Amino acid sequence: MIRTVFGLVLVLVLALLLVLAVPDVQPREELEGVGLESAARGYADTGSANLVTGVIVAYRGLDTLGEVVVLFCASTAVVLILTLFPLSRRPSRPSTIVSQTSGVLPAPIILFAVYFIAHSHLSPGGGFPGGTVIASAFLLVMLGSSGVPNSLGRLPAVESLAGLTFGLLGFWGVMTAGQFLNNGFLGTGTPGTIISAGIIPLISLAIGAKVASEFSGVFAAFRNTGGTE
Amino acid sequence: MSPLLMTIAAVSLGVMMLLAAVAVLFMRELLSAIILTGFISLSASVLFLLMDATDVAVTEASIGAVLATLIFLWGRGKIGGEE
Numbered sequence: 001m002i003r004t005v006f007g008l009v010l011v012l013v014l015a016l017l018l019v020l021a022v023p024d025v026q027p028r029e030e031l032e033g034v035g036l037e038s039a040a041r042g043y044a045d046t047g048s049a050n051l052v053t054g055v056i057v058a059y060r061g062l063d064t065l066g067e068v069v070v071l072f073c074a075s076t077a078v079v080l081i082l083t084l085f086p087l088s089r090r091p092s093r094p095s096t097i098v099s100q101t102s103g104v105l106p107a108p109i110i111l112f113a114v115y116f117i118a119h120s121h122l123s124p125g126g127g128f129p130g131g132t133v134i135a136s137a138f139l140l141v142m143l144g145s146s147g148v149p150n151s152l153g154r155l156p157a158v159e160s161l162a163g164l165t166f167g168l169l170g171f172w173g174v175m176t177a178g179q180f181l182n183n184g185f186l187g188t189g190t191p192g193t194i195i196s197a198g199i200i201p202l203i204s205l206a207i208g209a210k211v212a213s214e215f216s217g218v219f220a221a222f223r224n225t226g227g228t229e
Numbered sequence: 230m231s232p233l234l235m236t237i238a239a240v241s242l243g244v245m246m247l248l249a250a251v252a253v254l255f256m257r258e259l260l261s262a263i264i265l266t267g268f269i270s271l272s273a274s275v276l277f278l279l280m281d282a283t284d285v286a287v288t289e290a291s292i293g294a295v296l297a298t299l300i301f302l303w304g305r306g307k308i309g310g311e312e
Binding site: 004007008011052053116120124125126128129130132133135136139143215219222223 | 250283284287296
């Protein structure tokens with residue numbers, strides 16, 4: 001009861017703050033500043049038909065690298081903590097529905113995710129969302145099997161290689177164009193074709209592989225420490 | 230989609246999310262609360278989709294609605310399920 005009241009009070013305070021903040025929000029009809037500049041020059045600069053990915057990976061490449069590092073630290077910490085507590089309970093047998101579905105669905109899910117990642121410079125998509133979708137397919141496989149994976153196999157190698165690829169692509173830009181994560185040194189190609197937009201597709205693939213292997217590792221660790229659901 | 234329809238959809242989704250968020254507090258069963266938080270994430274994902282942020286919508290759907298919900302479920306399995 002006290003917890004409920006406490007939660008309600010927290011929600012109400014938050015709601016009050018939001019209501020107070022709303023009148024200050026003015027809808028912006030047109031772009032200004034950095035947004036205007038990116039929208040005007042992004043297409044020619046990055047060669048990416050999808051401007052969002054162009055901004056995230058090319059203009060904000062260093063941010064994305066930092067994001068990947070943060071995710072790496074977080075997943076390392078989670079796996080480290082979870083391996084300190086050994087397996088307490090074996091997972092229960094999955095229901096028929098789950099075990100049957102887990103034999104069929106992962107393949108199309110992974111196919112969609114790979115498309116999502118590989119076409120991120122052409123249509124909505126990106127390495128991070130695609131990677132999480134791949135991880136959810138692996139998760140479905142884990143849920144559908146009553147056994148527990150004893151080792152992560154080559155997942156850590158994939159993760160390290162993907163991270164290394166990201167960094168090396170950045171340094172390649174330093175060597176050839178004098179700028180870390182320079183996007184143009186491979187040529188930006190014809191916008192709208194699959195091989196275009198400089199290093200954006202390569203970095204998307206690297207991010208996708210890294211995120212997918214990290215999340216899969218975290219879930220394998222969770223699965224191994226027990227819980228019955 | 231016409232602007233009016235879009236506004237109606239966005240507002241009704243927002244109201245549903247708010248109601249679900251308040252309802253989470255009053256759930257007797259932990260399982261219902263977990264499913265409701267998953268529902269909130271899924272509604273947010275639909276909202277992002279309505280606003281043409283497809284990549285954000287996919288991230289929200291896979292992380293918020295699937296992965297986070299499952300972590301909560303595993304946690305519930307670990308602590309036994311009672312409030």
